[in-house]
Amino acid sequence: MDKNIKILIPEALPEWTDRIHNGPMKEVWNGDNDNLPTLELTPPQKGLxxxxxxxxxxxxxxxxxxxxxxxxxxxxxxxxxxxxxxCKTNRSEVIGTVWGTKGGFRCDPCQTALSLKLKREALEKVASDDYDEWDYKQNDEIVCPHCASSYEPDEPSDGKETCDICGGEYELEIEYSVTYSTTVVGERITLDLLENE
Known part of the structure; x- marks a missing residue:
């Protein structure tokens, strides 16, 4: 696309400063102003x-x-x-779901291939005969007992979880430990103070 494109929008009056982007394909002027008419326009081409x-x-x-x-x-x-x-397929040619990701999107076949690759790599980390349930207890983060992928959830709660990598289900139990802290009130009592009394 030519970086120097500059197309006048005669419908949008210069005094209208209340403009929002309503998605990448719509501009709305005066949407929250009852005293002025609302104007909704779609750019003449994507990317503008x-x-x-x-x-x-x-x-x-x-x-x-x-x-x-x-x-x-x-x-x-x-x-x-x-x-x-x-795969560089244009979005207009993609059939089915697209998956938003850094750099743009991934089409469903590419996302499926990536998910399978990540699942295989994760499962290769834990040999079938090398499983010890104690490796998955009292950890600082959640570790999937199927593939050993670890993550910190947004809002964890006890109960059944499904691993985003391998799709395996597991039961999550959140464990809390109690610690204590103390601070001196007033002057700290020491042996020197006792001998001076």
Whole structure:
């Protein structure tokens, strides 16, 4: 996409400053202002966004990959860069689910292949005859007893869990340990103080 695209948006008046991006494919002006009409527009092509320049609203390039400023989680993506990160299939040609990931998305066949690869690698870490249930007790993080993958959950709770890597189910029990801390109140009593009394 040409980085110098600049298309006037005559429908958006210059005095309208209340504009939000409603997803990467819609711009909304005055959505929260009852005194002005609400305007919803779709950019003329993917990867463009609205920007206020020199007293007017314009469609300009928003695709971070086109601009060379991508940090991996891009909001605006043009058709050219809207491709599976593994097989490079354009999103318009993908059938089925897409999986968002850093750098764009992964199509379902590529995600399935990756999941199988990760599962195989994880299961290879734990030999079938090398299982000891004590290896999975009292750990600082959750460790799957099927494949030894470890993680810290967002909000853990006791109960049945399913491993994101191997798909194995296991029972999670959260264990708490009690520790004690003390601090001196007033002056610390020492042997020297006792002998001076």
């Amino acid at each position: 966004k609205s920007e206020f320049i020199d007293g007017a609203w314009y469609w300009v390039v928003g695709c971070e990959k086109c601009l060379g400023s991508s940090k991996g989680w891009d909001y605006f993506v043009c058709d050219e860069h809207n491709i599976c990160i593994d």
